[in-house]
Amino acid sequence: MSGALGVAVLGAGHMGADHIRRIGGTVGGARVVAVADPDTARAEAAVAGRPGVRVHGDALAALDAPGVEAVLVASPEAAHEEALLAACARGLPALCEKPLTPGSASALRVVEAEARLGRRLIQVGFMRRYDAEYAALKSLLDSGRLGRPLMLHCRHRNVSSPPHFTSSMLISSSVSHEIDAARWLLGQEITAVTVLRPAPSSGAPEGLLDPQLVLFETSGGAVVDVEIFVNCGFGYEVRCEAVCEHGSAQVGDARAMVVRSAGGAREEVPQDYLVRFADAYDREVRAWVAAARRGRAEGPSAWDGYAAAVVAEAGGAALRDGRRTEVALERRPALYG
Ligand SMILES: NC(=O)c1ccc[n+]([C@@H]2O[C@H](COP(=O)([O-])OP(=O)(O)OC[C@H]3O[C@@H](n4cnc5c(N)ncnc54)[C@H](O)[C@@H]3O)[C@@H](O)[C@H]2O)c1
Numbered sequence: 001m002s003g004a005l006g007v008a009v010l011g012a013g014h015m016g017a018d019h020i021r022r023i024g025g026t027v028g029g030a031r032v033v034a035v036a037d038p039d040t041a042r043a044e045a046a047v048a049g050r051p052g053v054r055v056h057g058d059a060l061a062a063l064d065a066p067g068v069e070a071v072l073v074a075s076p077e078a079a080h081e082e083a084l085l086a087a088c089a090r091g092l093p094a095l096c097e098k099p100l101t102p103g104s105a106s107a108l109r110v111v112e113a114e115a116r117l118g119r120r121l122i123q124v125g126f127m128r129r130y131d132a133e134y135a136a137l138k139s140l141l142d143s144g145r146l147g148r149p150l151m152l153h154c155r156h157r158n159v160s161s162p163p164h165f166t167s168s169m170l171i172s173s174s175v176s177h178e179i180d181a182a183r184w185l186l187g188q189e190i191t192a193v194t195v196l197r198p199a200p201s202s203g204a205p206e207g208l209l210d211p212q213l214v215l216f217e218t219s220g221g222a223v224v225d226v227e228i229f230v231n232c233g234f235g236y237e238v239r240c241e242a243v244c245e246h247g248s249a250q251v252g253d254a255r256a257m258v259v260r261s262a263g264g265a266r267e268e269v270p271q272d273y274l275v276r277f278a279d280a281y282d283r284e285v286r287a288w289v290a291a292a293r294r295g296r297a298e299g300p301s302a303w304d305g306y307a308a309a310v311v312a313e314a315g316g317a318a319l320r321d322g323r324r325t326e327v328a329l330e331r332r333p334a335l336y337g
């Protein structure tokens, strides 16, 4: 391909608008040619100053717009399955924001559609894999210098949660990042989930079980603990410490700024993911564009999205029942190695 990749962006909310800004900005080799959002005023605002971008109220109409060669799915999770099946039917490479779909049955339908094509078209937006700190941790663990990983201690805090957030979404939407990161960092599957529920924070909306402590067991005998606290009120914090047989390594603090003034020192905490993971989103979309220009997809796969959905569902059951819940994946299609 010689010209810029023509991208349709579905959903012009927080993530969609941010991705629209980066395509043709920090990310070259692509241009937005169509945007779909039922809230067309929001879509118009997101493409202001970009003449020639077509705005649609309907996602499928955007996929069929002239010049569309790839699709970036940033609509709410309930709309992902339809968009991805339509992308597969049209042979369009897709970058889909996490989670792949809201549940494992729909995620499996997407995996099966892609497997039937016999080539990868879908990349899931697990951007931690493109974060410089996480990538360094992955290289260190893969090098074997610290020996076998025994545990991952993870913390994931948001200032506040969106109004539609439910207690199980703390796992399926937020902890989905740690589920993918743990599988990727360790190269192991998650085999069981237990969820502990401290008394909810007074800062959490009525009825929301926030925070939670989510424990994963893995196929290699490691244990992963995740503190998820989505209404912590003070900042966006994501940390991960790997404890191995010969040492430990922690990531997550490189973007904190220490401000010294008036006889004191103060660490400034980012307020949201768009700031904390700005570079990671850039690298993620750059990698997606490069692969899509070759008509394919790399990085986190639909299978990774499916595996995360199965683990999150087990997490939802563990949260409800207060019991350790085992995880069972379907057989992995050959396409995913
Ligand atoms: N990777 C990350 O760190 C990250 C961060 C935030 C959100 N997300 C994910 O991104 C997705 C979008 O989240 P958001 O925070 O931008 O939501 P949002 O509510 O801010 O925006 C979603 C937009 O999609 C539109 N929409 C609704 N149905 C649609 C459809 N069928 N087709 C096209 N557009 C449709 C809505 O009108 C809205 O403007 C979700 O899957 C979410 O989990 C990922």
Ligand SMILES: O[C@H]1[C@H](O)[C@@H](O)[C@H](O)[C@@H](O)[C@H]1O
Pocket: 098, 158, 173, 174, 175, 177, 230, 273
């Ligand atoms: O959708 C968002 C997004 O995935 C963020 O990266 C995560 O920190 C939030 O908890 C989640 O609600």
